[in-house]
Amino acid sequence: MPELAFFSGTMDCGKSTLALQIQHNRSARGLQGMIFSRDDRAGEGRLSSRLGLVTEAVEVDDSFDFHRHLAAQLAAGQRCDYVIVDEAQFLSARQIDQLAEVVDELGLDVFAFGITTDFRTRLFPGSCRLIELADRVEVLQVEALCWCGARATHNARTVDGEMVVEGAQVVVGDVGRPATEVGYEVLCRRHHRRRMTSASARTAVPAQQPASPAPQP
Ligand SMILES: Nc1ncnc2c1ncn2[C@@H]1O[C@H](COP(=O)(O)OP(=O)(O)O)[C@@H](O)[C@H]1O
Numbered sequence: 078m079p080e081l082a083f084f085s086g087t088m089d090c091g092k093s094t095l096a097l098q099i100q101h102n103r104s105a106r107g108l109q110g111m112i113f114s115r116d117d118r119a120g121e122g123r124l125s126s127r128l129g130l131v132t133e134a135v136e137v138d139d140s141f142d143f144h145r146h147l148a149a150q151l152a153a154g155q156r157c158d159y160v161i162v163d164e165a166q167f168l169s170a171r172q173i174d175q176l177a178e179v180v181d182e183l184g185l186d187v188f189a190f191g192i193t194t195d196f197r198t199r200l201f202p203g204s205c206r207l208i209e210l211a212d213r214v215e216v217l218q219v220e221a222l223c224w225c226g227a228r229a230t231h232n233a234r235t236v237d238g239e240m241v242v243e244g245a246q247v248v249v250g251d252v253g254r255p256a257t258e259v260g261y262e263v264l265c266r267r268h269h270r271r272r273m274t275s276a277s278a279r280t281a282v283p284a285q286q287p288a289s290p291a292p293q294p
């Protein structure tokens with residue numbers, strides 16, 4: 078049975094790498110996929126992983142209709158055995174409905190990849206609809222880690238190095254770069270709630286050092 082699968086997690090947890098691995102393994106078996114993305118950091122019409130792998134993709138915008146596009150491709154004789162969609166959090170709920178239609182009406186497997194929540198810990202519209210509709214939701218196993226060593230479950234945005242919780246939902250950017258403007262860092266929930274990034278923790282640690290234990294009698 079064809080399925081709509083959603084591979085989800087924080088930023089930097091290996092989603093795009095897995096998308097490229099799925100594509101590689103299937104094409105090694107002679108299957109033909111169609112790859113879509115939206116606002117990849119590497120630029121328009123790209124699906125890129127931080128491991129350095131990159132492939133071409135069809136760039137999706139607000140007006141793009143997945144079902145119409147894929148039905149037209151198939152009708153024109155183009156072969157397509159499966160569909161990969163990266164940065165699926167940026168899609169509209171309507172476009173996720175179209176992906177479900179592609180699975181149910183065109184009989185294609187659809188593998189969607191995206192972050193679950195934004196820098197305010199709110200679901201993205203695309204991720205929300207995927208959680209509602211997907212046959213399978215997989216949280217990625219290569220866990221990204223918070224600076225404290227706990228599993229990172231949330232995405233923080235920094236502006237000029239300071240964590241922020243207000244602003245536009247979509248601002249393309251990356252983790253682990255000296256961010257002069259907008260940057261991102263993955264955190265555990267505790268440190269997201271406390272708005273404590275690795276930089277602010279470094280400043281706060283001396284104040285948090287426990288006092289030396291009093292000598293025991
Ligand atoms: N230099 C590196 N060596 C080994 N692994 C790396 C390196 N850089 C990134 N990675 C791996 O790549 C992962 C990020 O992969 P990517 O597919 O770009 O993530 P996502 O699409 O989820 O944001 C990191 O969690 C890490 O495991």
Ligand SMILES: Cc1cn([C@H]2C[C@H](O)[C@@H](COP(=O)(O)O)O2)c(=O)[nH]c1=O
Nearest residue numbers: 088089192195196232246247248249250
């Ligand atoms: C948390 C958050 C992220 N983004 C952007 C930043 C990146 O361009 C992508 C995520 O890409 P990745 O491959 O998963 O690292 O999303 C955003 O626009 N808004 C946010 O709140």
